[in-house]
Amino acid sequence: MNAAWLPLTTLATSLLAAVAIFILPEEARRLRTSINLVAAVSKIILVTLMIGRVSEGYQDTFSFQIIGGIDFVLRADALGVMFAGLSSLLWLCTTIYAIGYLEGAANRKRFFGFFSLCVASTLGIALAGNLFTFLIFYEMLTLSTYPLVVHSGTAKALAAGRVYLRYTLTAGVVLLLGVVMLYSLTGDHSFASERGLAHYLNDHRGLLTLIFALLVGGLAVKAAMVPLHGWLPRAMVAPAPVSALLHAVAVVKAGAFGILRIIYDLYGIELSVELGVTTALAIAASITIIYGSVRAIAQQELKPRLAYSTISQVSYVVLGVSLFGPFGTIGALAHLLHQGLMKVTLFFCAGNYAEELGIHRIDEMNGAGKRMPLTSLAFTVGAFGMIGLPPIAGFITKWYLGIGAIQGGMYWVVAVLVASSTLNAMYFLPIVHRLWFRPGPAHGQGEWPKEQCLGRLETHGWLLWPAVFTALISLGAGLLAGLPFSPLDWAARVAVGEYLP
């Protein structure tokens, strides 16, 4: 039984929300908030339904032909549903956060409209059943994110937006070229192709490698792999909820997710190993991991430091894919979720510090733990998770990646992981130390840069609770990783059920 309505309706919730928000006038604050929340909650319900369907073994597919040979396909498979689950959960959190964050700010209609569009495209990317559909939503994501990045409208924001567009549109063209070449070679562009590409191997080895390089090269820009990462730290001028969404699920993850799709569904892991592209990818990912961490240490401001940390952490996903083995695959898939949860927590907290106390630089954070204990606690959880300390989710992925590396015989990857952990400790522990152990304005030494008392609690409740919630989930995802339907369990299910021989 094929419930074709399910993926379509799920996609439609965000799209309709976007349309409704654009139609509503700027002043209809209450109605807009309700639409946002109702759409986000109903999307979670729909995705939960899909997860249930997938775990029962159905793959709901919606497709219609656009022109001969080119179809628009939405398919709810295990990997796609995993990403959709992350995006819908974090959409709710970031929406709540954004409502609190933009209280009283201008241009909220534009913001929330494009925000919904952005999430709709993420969901489209997750459920895309072929390269054509993927490409449509991928480009839609690029365009719908631009207004969010330049939301503040300052010269700096506009410059960052220009750089963002330069990078991503060029990458889109490269990706398109790869897709076209692949289509001209095979006449097929479905992810779930039965035949795979293996039988082209003998005659078109070079061409296959070239197409792979084009596809992954195009996706690597969004995944912010070195040296194509330049746009990400600049895009930090965006408001905090946008940065959170950008780093945790939308843009950066879309790139990483695309690479997963290319390797697992399009080429197949065996063919990728046969072509030798996985080793190249592992090296590129390792360089990115180390480079991102090293650059993060040099940053003096909080958000750029987190941005470089993202560059480093997202490449864990790529690294796990390229390890070729059950553990590496599970690690990569689980990290897709874990990194999203932890990073969104960190960005929420960074936003809270900026809003409540006006803190942007790291050396202004002294003693903030006393003034904002819950936010700081959430930040600490996120930071320790990024370092890879148990029991937070980051440890689980680091463990699986390390084991996968050993079993794949790539011992140097363990060295990369350990180095990255140490570097992470080097740039996160000083922040945690400042939060809890240094005396600051809360102890009567100096003043906060720009303190506002936004709420009855340490800050506005809409800002505080999403951060606490995601921190709890990241803790739970690590502590109770053995439970059914935990991120690790689902990643193992995807890996074992679909991609492993």
Add this chain to the structure above:
Amino acid sequence: MMSLLLWVALIWPLCVAANVVWQAYRTPVVTRRYFTLLWLSASWPALLLAYGGEAQWVIDAWMLGGYWELNALSRPWLAFTALLWTLAAVHARGYFAAEQDKAQAGDDETEQRLVRLALLWPLTFLGNLLLVIAQDIASFYLGFALMTFAAYGLVVHSGSEQARLGAKAYLILAVIGEGMILGGLLWAAGAAQTLSLEGMREGIAEAEQGAAMALLLWLGFGVKAGVIGLHVWLPLAHPVAPAPASAVLSGAMIKAGLLGWVNVLPLGVEGLSPALMQLGNIMLLAGLAAAFGAALYGVWQRHPKAVLAYSSISQMGMLTALVAMGLAAPDVWPLLLPGVVLFAAHHALAKGALFMGTSVSEHMPRWPQPFLFCLLALPGVSLTGALAAGMVSKWGVKSALYDMHHERLIMLLTWAAIGTAALVSVCLWRQWQQRQQGGSHRFQWGAWLVALIAALMTPVWLPLPEGSIAPLPLKEWLGVIWPFPAGVMLVAMSVYLVRNVRAAAPPSGDLWWLYSPFAIRLVSLSHWVAYRCHGVKTACIEASLGGERIVMAWLTRFLSAEGWMRHHSGGLMMAFAVALALLLMWEGLR
């Protein structure tokens, strides 16, 4: 019943920590007490658990799969760990009484520090508890990491310049250690495809690069256990930490490193590879070097707690040498293990009592001073092996070594005991010089007295398997006892000889002062490299921007070509038509 007790033991410290936070918001500063009975009770359920008998638990939902066990090793370990934590907590109540008064009088900074300490104390204990009972890698690593990072707050408590330095050294080395442990665990667990510590021991014994894995793990846990070269945080952190924190740091937490070795290294496995046995020999040498080197360096320290820190390094050196025997001479290990556990337990309580004693001599109760100092000396005397439990624990180790004919090691250990005697007598002498009357508190000396008694009676209460400890035969009595008077004599003689020499005491933290300029150089070098890289990057961007400008200028020149083409459109049309005609003709001819 045992399961209930386990959950209570694990959750209770969390409840205590939560209560600290709750009180910090609820109770006004003026009436707030930090070290209440509830706070003291954090480690009681765990202590009860240790005496509840053997048990095991498997929890699938827990991280990568939880597997906890109370067995012949973890029961006594938990017993002495929990007992020491309990006593240190009671001591803390007395130790911090003055600070609490100060906080109640309205000193914000003191109040902050006390809340922090009261909060982190039960968390550190929880980590220590978890790592003792854990038999799966993830739980063990969780316990170890929690203990390591939470203990930072205990070290840095006073907030002084030296405390910050000590805590910094502690944290830097801890991070380095965690890195090595993570690397070793991943490597060994990945190669053996296991999640349990037992599986990992077997895996390391069989693996081709087992020695490299074991080396990583030895050094990683060695940061805690004070392996020579990685020990520098001990003498920096101990003198500055509050006395109860030093007691648990030196008694319970550095033993966690030792427990790490026992848990992950393939000790006592027959048929080890030569490389692993070679590692055993290296460990043996490192252990003995630490045992002697720390004694030689430590006797020149001025601060009694620094002297005790060096004594801990020296004692842990002996334990390292004993653990090394498990690799270098595997057949001796089954006999040696109970002795090692007893040695560790006795050292934990004795060192705990000694550290608590340093605070007692700073706030002496109104007792006759000679009597007080005799009591203060007792755990030290026991540590050298000349008294009560110390004698039994020394003999427990030595009899196993005698049975397997390792006379040379016995001799070296006996000589090392001279160093121990010298260290404890120097410590006592420094305490005597720096003694102060007043400010004593009954919890402070009460806990110290109980720890002292517990240390002297270790074999009585330690739940070791039946018959694993041999009583000391009378004829061996002299062989165990003589290092103590020898050490005291040595110190007395040296004091007499150097009484006129005026030289500065060597700084505590020895090698740290070598490492730190080196590290600073390294950092400035990396800054320089980064600066250069930045220059290269800027130049690259400039160059490519320049290239882009040139290409764009070249492209725009084509626009001007448009005018030229418009001007000559007739001629171009003509040429195009001719070319087309020629092409068609050529096509027709073929």
